[in-house]
Amino acid sequence: MLPEPVPGDDAKPVADLPEVRRTDSARSRLTAAVSPEEAVVLQLQSAHLVERTTPDGFAPKIAAGLDVAYTPDSDRLVAAAVCVDIATLATVDSVVVRDVAGFPYIPGLFAFRELPALIPALDRLTVEPDVLVCDGQGLAHPRRFGLACHVGVLTGLPTIGVGKQALGRYEPPGPDRGDWKPLVDNGETVGRALRTQHGVKPVFVSIGHRIDLDTACDLVLRLSPEYRLPETTRAADHLGREVSAGRVRVQDVGD
DNA sequence: GCGACAG
């Protein structure tokens, strides 16, 4: 994940992060135990890896929704990944991974809390998704590296960030489905407040990786024909809650 | 300095 020694960029921060240096694969770096300070450095060093354009011939058939549910009692969490057929919105695959939180919730850093469970869930998917829909921000993040960017860069898949709440202030878009207003941070457009249903609060869409904002919003609207949130997010959220609440139990036998 | 702050 860390920028492979970028030529002409001998950043000194990394040299002072033993935990981070010790890892060698991009993936282990993100799952490795890092401090909040190191997490911030990791984001700053990784932001430039985000690709803001859509691959040629992008015609997604399967979209995977990602979401994490938390258990009432303590620090246990359930990550859910659900593949949905974009044309029919039918669920075609789903995986759940239970884990114990290894990082506190800190605005701007929650990818470090959910990634350790989300990545394994994605890995266990049998159906290959063409695009990922994360619940949270992508570029609409103070360091331009929200959860959606993190997941996208790690998997290399086109990824979109759809948050239920914006990080900063925003101008309310028109009242109709499809109306939107740009999300601006420090004079830069980082996403959109998009109305997915008439009269409901907008969702906050931003680029995660390998997709442009227009294409991202277009897909989010297609995935949200009836409700405020995309079906991908709704399906993952529902599955996670069922497991988290104990209404669904999983147990592997053998290997 | 003070408040606000994705899930």
Add this chain to the structure above:
DNA sequence: ATCTTGTCGC
């Protein structure tokens, strides 16, 4: 995120 009682509407 999660807890919580009631309420409005299809």
